[in-house]
Amino acid sequence: MNNITISESIKYIGVDDTTLDLFESQYIVPHGVSYNSYLILDEKIAVMDTVDARKTKEWFDNLDKELKERVPDYLIVSHLEPDHSANIQLFTEKYKEAKLVLSAKAKAMLPQFFNIEGLDERCIVVKEGEELDLGNHHLKFIMAPMVHWPEVMVEYETTEKVLFSADGFGKFGALSHDEDWACEARRYYFNIVGKYGAPVQALLKKASTLDIKMICPLHGPILKDNLGYYIDKYQIWSSYQSEDEGVLVASASIHGNTKEVALKVVDLLKEKGVKVAFTDLTRDDMAEAVEDAFRYSKMILAGATYDGGVFSPMEDFLHRLQHKGYQNKTVGLIENGSWAPLANKVMKEMLTPMKNVTICENTVTIKSTYKDENQEAINQLVEEICH
């Protein structure tokens, strides 16, 4: 177990997973991920969520070690996604007197995942603002529907002023791997929670009334210092403001000619002192491209024409941005085609329904390979996006 200290009474019993190939079967996690779980030891004992089925044994070992022969009274269920809920059934079978404490929606969904005997008697359904008395510790329940599932709730422990924030403030990366919080927290946020900005804003509003000394999320490090920094990031991200003035240049190129033009644009922007990120959508991590699209205020898309449409990695990227609620940005378009270039038309059609997305008037069309005669159009697009 990671040697993570929370307090005398609150223990970390989570686990690192450093061999997972893809989180949610789609996100690379080069430094793994942690499934966090906590134990509150008081007159009554509460376990705060379970972990993924990949780590059942390790989690029960951690729990046993901290319980020191005592028996839990409650399992608090914040979220039913299997990376946190997988061991609920086993827990109820091992601790037959323990109650599950959960939202009404979670109780309704529970039978979809498990077949728990005497479910009604085993559950304590809690509502907004209700409290559970553990002795010196008191858990106050705050509903957080659609952050990012409907049954989600978070818990505020009033004595030590700890917010158990479910997937909120979560991050990719195992706890054994020490790294900057923002990069992997941002990639996690926009790809997993990003669509649900309004529910996150609602939760932040409720949280702003609490005196929070520590945030214990279900993934990533326990946040103890400078909490304003993390909360500010969540305010920016969930309100779809751009975190940085700058341009993401994203290319989808089959044979490299479109990419070559995209890289020329990167150089031009850099010469102008603009903050630039570049992604090759055919090879780089798509989730990081999504993250950067939300992070920066502007974006230039460079796509090859493919079968009368746009090359599929670009199409995939734009679909993801649609799903995640991409908005409030300026976007420039570059296309390439050998006989009937159509990529700009298709990219424009995909961008137009998005909220408050302004498409630059200047566009660039390359016919197969870059020629000097293309430079003027490129310059004009770069000039427009810089203003």
Ligand SMILES: Cc1cc2nc3c(=O)[nH]c(=O)nc-3n(C[C@H](O)[C@H](O)[C@H](O)COP(=O)(O)O)c2cc1C
């Ligand atoms: C399978 C396939 C389908 C294509 N479809 C079109 C098309 O519909 N219209 C067009 O103008 N070019 C089409 N092209 C040509 C490419 O868009 C063109 O060669 C472009 O220059 C490729 O840029 P790249 O070097 O960045 O890959 C197609 C190419 C391939 C391989």
